[in-house]
Amino acid sequence: MASAAFPDPVLVASNGIRLAVRSLGSGPAVLLLHGFPGTSYSWRHQLPALAAAGFRAVAVDTRGYGASDRPAGLAHSSAVVEADLVGVLDALEIEQADVVGQDFGSMYAWNLAQRHPARVRSVLGTVPFGGDPGPVAPSTAFAAVADRHFLHLHYFQQLGAAERDLGGDHLAEFLRRLMWALSAEGNLFSAFDHPSAGTSYLDALPPAPPLPWSWLSEAEFTHYLESYAAGGPGRELAGGLQSYRAVDLDWRLAQQWAGTPVAQPALLVMGEHDPVRTFAPPDLATQRTWLTGLSDVVLVPRAGHFVQQEQPAAFNRVLLDWLGPNGFSR
Numbered sequence: 001m002a003s004a005a006f007p008d009p010v011l012v013a014s015n016g017i018r019l020a021v022r023s024l025g026s027g028p029a030v031l032l033l034h035g036f037p038g039t040s041y042s043w044r045h046q047l048p049a050l051a052a053a054g055f056r057a058v059a060v061d062t063r064g065y066g067a068s069d070r071p072a073g074l075a076h077s078s079a080v081v082e083a084d085l086v087g088v089l090d091a092l093e094i095e096q097a098d099v100v101g102q103d104f105g106s107m108y109a110w111n112l113a114q115r116h117p118a119r120v121r122s123v124l125g126t127v128p129f130g131g132d133p134g135p136v137a138p139s140t141a142f143a144a145v146a147d148r149h150f151l152h153l154h155y156f157q158q159l160g161a162a163e164r165d166l167g168g169d170h171l172a173e174f175l176r177r178l179m180w181a182l183s184a185e186g187n188l189f190s191a192f193d194h195p196s197a198g199t200s201y202l203d204a205l206p207p208a209p210p211l212p213w214s215w216l217s218e219a220e221f222t223h224y225l226e227s228y229a230a231g232g233p234g235r236e237l238a239g240g241l242q243s244y245r246a247v248d249l250d251w252r253l254a255q256q257w258a259g260t261p262v263a264q265p266a267l268l269v270m271g272e273h274d275p276v277r278t279f280a281p282p283d284l285a286t287q288r289t290w291l292t293g294l295s296d297v298v299l300v301p302r303a304g305h306f307v308q309q310e311q312p313a314a315f316n317r318v319l320l321d322w323l324g325p326n327g328f329s330r
Contacts, residue, residue: 005048009040009067014087015080020067021088022059025051028121029094030323031085032059035103035127036240037175038306039066039227042102044220045312046319053320058097060088062108064239066227074159075246078111079253086116098323100124102308104243107250110291113262122265124322126307128280129262131290133254138247150194150204156244165200167236172225173202179216179224180208184273184304215310266294267322271303271310 009020022040024047034042040059050057061068062081085108089097098121101109106125113120134141139157146154156162166174178201181188191204211218228236268282268291282297298318303311308319 006041006044007047009061011067012088012091014091015084017063017069017071017084019063019069019084019088020061021092022047023092024048024057025054026056027054028323029056029058029089029092029097031089031094031097031099031109032057033062033085033099033101033105033108034059034065035101035105036243037178037224037228038103038105039224041066041220041223041227042306042309044309046100046308046316049312049316049320053323055323056094058088058092058094060085061227062105062239064231064242067230068239070231070235070238073242075249076242077246077249077253078107078243079115081108081243082112082115085112086119089119095119096121098122098124100319102126103305104240110262113264113266114257114260117264120264122267122323123262124267124269124319126269126271126274126305127276128268128282128287129290130254130280131286132258133251138251142247146196149192150196150199150201152191152201152204153244153247154196155199155201156241159245162201162237162241163234165202168233170202171229171236174205175225175228176208176211176221177202177205179221179306180213181205182275182305183213183215184271184302184310185213186304188275189278215306261290261292264293266291267296267298267318268294269298269300269307269315269318271305271307272299272301273304274307276305 007022009022011018012021032043040061043059047057064070099109106127109123109125110129113123142154145151180186190206194204284297288294300307300311300314308315
C-alpha cells in the first residue's frame, strides 16, 4: 500500500489500453511524465509537494512501464504515447495541464505542447527539445558511432539482445548500474570505452556502489525493481525498448512538424552533471529557435540525469516558483 503522500495507482482506460495513474491534491493539474529507467514513482518527491501547494498532481506509468499495460510490438512511436496521455487527460476531465517531463517524458512533454497545444498550459522539460529532425535516420547515425565503440542507442536496436542480457536474473544489476551511471556521481561515458562487438550494456556499465546512495534507498530501488520485473520474462524493459526502437518512426513523424514552434511558456531544468548535457548542450539561444516561449535554462547543482530525485528540494523550489502560487501565472 502507498502512503497518503504517495497514492496507489488507479487504472485508467486510454487509447485501447489501461494506464496506471497516481493523482494527489486538487487545483490546476500538473501532468508528470517519467523516462527510462523510471516509472510514476520517479515523482514521489513531487506529488506531495505539488498537492500541498494547491495543485492536482498526476503521474502516469506510460505504456510498457510499471502497473500499466505492456502491449506487444517491437516499437511504439511518440505519437502513440501522446495519444495515451491525451486520453488520460480526457478520462480525468482535465482540459489543460502544466506538463513536466524527465528523459523520454521530456520528449513527450515537448511534443504534447507542439502537437496538442490546447491541452498544455506550460511545459517544463529536463532534456532539451530535439528541434527539427536532421537529414540522417537516427538508427543510421547510431550504427556509424557503434562502428567505433559501444553505444547503447545502437545496442537497443538489436531485437532480443537487451531482453536476453538485461532482464531476468540480470535485471537488478542492470538497473543498479544504469541508475548510478546516470547520476551525478556516476560515469556513463565509461561505457563507451568498450567495443560494440560482443558487449552488452551490462558489460559496458561500471559496477555501482552498494545501496543506499545519497538519493536512493534500498526500499526505493526495490520498488523500481519490482515494477520492472512485473512485466515477466522478456518484457521487463518493454516500455523503454519500444521507445528506443521507435527512433526512426519518431524521426519521420518529426519531419511532419518541422518548423512548428512550441509557443507555450517553457522552462528547461537540468542536473549540472547530467550526461545529456554532453550529447545535447542546453544552449538557450538555440532552444529558443523552437521553444519560442522558453524563459530560461536552469542547472541544478549536484544533480545528474535524475534531477528531481537526486536534488528534490532544489528541483521542487524551481518547479513551484515556475508554476506560481496557484497555477501557471507568467
